Amino acid sequence: MLKINHIAKTFNPGLITEKTALVDVDLHLNPGDFATVIGGNGAGKSTMLNAVAGVFPVDKGSIEIDGVDVTHLPEYKRAKYLGRVFQDPMTGTAASMQIEENMALAMRRGKKRGLRWGISSMEREMYREQLHTLGLGLEDRMQSKVGLLSGGQRQALTLLMATLRTPKLLLLDEHTAALDPKTAAKVLELSDRIIREQKLTALMITHNMQDAIDLGNRLIMMHEGRIVVDVSGEEKKKLTRNDLLGLFEQAAGQQLNSDKLLLS
Amino acid sequence: MEIVKLFNALPGAVSQGLIWGLMAIGVYITYRILDTSDLTVDGSIATGGAVAAILIINGWNVWAALLAAFVAGMIAGFVTGMFHTCFGIPAILSGILTQLALYSINLRILGNKANVALSVNKYNLLVSSRNARSLALNNPILILALFTIGLIALLYWFFGTELGASLRATGANRNMSRAQGINTDKNVVLSLMLANGIVSLAGALLAQFQGFADVSMGRGAIVIGLAAVIIGEVVFSKVFLNFGLKLLAVSIGAILYYCVIQVVLWLGLNTNDLKLLTALVVAIFLATPHWRAKYMAKKKGGA
Numbered sequence: 001m002l003k004i005n006h007i008a009k010t011f012n013p014g015l016i017t018e019k020t021a022l023v024d025v026d027l028h029l030n031p032g033d034f035a036t037v038i039g040g041n042g043a044g045k046s047t048m049l050n051a052v053a054g055v056f057p058v059d060k061g062s063i064e065i066d067g068v069d070v071t072h073l074p075e076y077k078r079a080k081y082l083g084r085v086f087q088d089p090m091t092g093t094a095a096s097m098q099i100e101e102n103m104a105l106a107m108r109r110g111k112k113r114g115l116r117w118g119i120s121s122m123e124r125e126m127y128r129e130q131l132h133t134l135g136l137g138l139e140d141r142m143q144s145k146v147g148l149l150s151g152g153q154r155q156a157l158t159l160l161m162a163t164l165r166t167p168k169l170l171l172l173d174e175h176t177a178a179l180d181p182k183t184a185a186k187v188l189e190l191s192d193r194i195i196r197e198q199k200l201t202a203l204m205i206t207h208n209m210q211d212a213i214d215l216g217n218r219l220i221m222m223h224e225g226r227i228v229v230d231v232s233g234e235e236k237k238k239l240t241r242n243d244l245l246g247l248f249e250q251a252a253g254q255q256l257n258s259d260k261l262l263l264s
Numbered sequence: 265m266e267i268v269k270l271f272n273a274l275p276g277a278v279s280q281g282l283i284w285g286l287m288a289i290g291v292y293i294t295y296r297i298l299d300t301s302d303l304t305v306d307g308s309i310a311t312g313g314a315v316a317a318i319l320i321i322n323g324w325n326v327w328a329a330l331l332a333a334f335v336a337g338m339i340a341g342f343v344t345g346m347f348h349t350c351f352g353i354p355a356i357l358s359g360i361l362t363q364l365a366l367y368s369i370n371l372r373i374l375g376n377k378a379n380v381a382l383s384v385n386k387y388n389l390l391v392s393s394r395n396a397r398s399l400a401l402n403n404p405i406l407i408l409a410l411f412t413i414g415l416i417a418l419l420y421w422f423f424g425t426e427l428g429a430s431l432r433a434t435g436a437n438r439n440m441s442r443a444q445g446i447n448t449d450k451n452v453v454l455s456l457m458l459a460n461g462i463v464s465l466a467g468a469l470l471a472q473f474q475g476f477a478d479v480s481m482g483r484g485a486i487v488i489g490l491a492a493v494i495i496g497e498v499v500f501s502k503v504f505l506n507f508g509l510k511l512l513a514v515s516i517g518a519i520l521y522y523c524v525i526q527v528v529l530w531l532g533l534n535t536n537d538l539k540l541l542t543a544l545v546v547a548i549f550l551a552t553p554h555w556r557a558k559y560m561a562k563k564k565g566g567a
Contacts, residue, residue: 053443074447075442076441076442076445076447077445079442079443079444080445082443086443092443093440094432094433094436094437094441095436095437096436097429097432097433101429101432104426105429105430105433105446106444108426108444108445111445113426113427113429113430113446114427115422115425115427116425117426118425118426118428119429161444
C-alpha cells in the first residue's frame, strides 16, 4: 500500500542550520498493516511522515501510495489518498468553522469543490451518526465552532474527519501527545477501533513504548534518519520493552538513553 | 455651527459611507476571512474609478463600465496573489508592490492625467452626489443600499458553497486545508481577486458619485476599510452572528464612520487633519483587543 523507496532529506542544505533528517529510509507497508513508529527526538519520525504527506519534497528516492507514484505531487493532491492527524490539536481542524462545516470539508477531500452548496441535509444526518459513535455528545453541537472544543474532542473529530472518506493510508503523528493521559487513552482506543473496523493501513508515531508494543501488527524504530528496527507478526506480539531496548542497542550500536525515548 | 448645515450634509455622508462600505466588504474578505492584510486596495479602488470614468466617457453603458471595473480589480488582485504565492513575497509587501505599480497604470488609464471629470450633466450615471437629497428613484442612498444588499446576498451564497467554504478554511487553517486536499495557493489568489474586484467596483461607484476619477482617490483606502470593519465589529459583534449580518455590520460601520467625520467637520475640524484623525482612531481600535487581553491577564495573575 505504501512504498517508501530510499528517501533522503536534508533541511537548509549549505546553511549553518543544515540538518540531515532522513539519511536513507526504505519502508514497504502491506494493505492492512498498522505500523507503530518509535525513536528518540530527531530520529526522523515526523520527517518521514511529512515526506509521505508531501509537506516538502524529498531529495532522493520515491514514494508510492497504492501503486501511484506521488513523489512529485503537491501536498493538497496527495491528500486524496491520506488521512492525517497531527500532534497539535489545533492543526487538524478549522477553529472558526462549525463542526459540521469541518466535516463537510473533509468529506470533499480529493473531490472537485464547485459552486454546489457546501453541505447537504443528507450529509448532516450521516455526520450526526458518525459523531454519535465518538460518545462525546458532539452530535448535539454540530453548529458549534470547533474552537470551543477541548483538545481531546478536537483530536477525536480530526480522526473522524481523516477517516470519513476511507484513506489509502492513515498518518498519525503523535496525535495523543498533547492530551492528558485519560483523554489520550480514549483517543488511542478510538484510533485502534477505527483502524480495525475500516481495515486501514496506518502509520502511527508515538513516544510511548508500551503503546507501540500493544497496538498494530508492526513496529518500526528509527534512529538518526534510518529505520533500525522493523518487527512484525508473531515476533511483535511477543515483544517486551526490554526486547525493544535490546534490539535498539544492537541496531544503533550504542547505549540507549531510555529516559529520552520513554516519556512514560 | 448651524445644525441645519449638518443635516444637509448627512445624506451625502451616508451615500459615501455606503460606497466605502462596499469597499470595506472587500477588505473584510482579505482581512477577516483570509486573515491577510492586503494593501493592493489603495491602488485598485482608483483603478476601478479610472476604468469606469474613461469607459463611460467613451460611451459605454454604466453597467458594462462597472463590470469592466470589477474585472480590472480582479486582475490587480491576481497580480498580488501571484507575487505572494508564486514569488514567495510576504502578503503585505506583495500588496504594496501592486499598489505602487497601479499608480502608473491608473495614470495611463486616465490618459496621463491626474484626474478626469465625469459630470452627471453629460453622462448617464448610476449615482451622483447631486441627487443625495432628492426624493426620487435616482437617490444614491436607495441605489447603493440595494447594491449593498445584492452584494451581501451574493457573497453569502458564495461563501456557503463548497468552493467558498474551502476559501474560509484556507483563511482559518492552511495546514488543515491542504491536508483536506484544498489548493491553498489557488484559494489565496482567488480571494485576493474577489476582494479587489469588489474594491474596484466601489471605486467605479465613487468616481460617479463625486463626479471625477482621481489617481490618488485611493490614498489611505485600506485604513478607511479597516475602520469600517472594526467599527462594525465593535458595535454589532454581540448581535450579528450570521455571516450575512457580519457583512452588513461592515457596511453600517462605514456609514457610521462617514457620519462621525461629518460631525467633527461640522464641529470645526480642519479637513487636512482628517487622515491623521482616521489613523489615530483605527490605531486605537486595533490596539483595543491587545490591551484588553493584557489587562485581563494581569487581573487573572493578580487574583
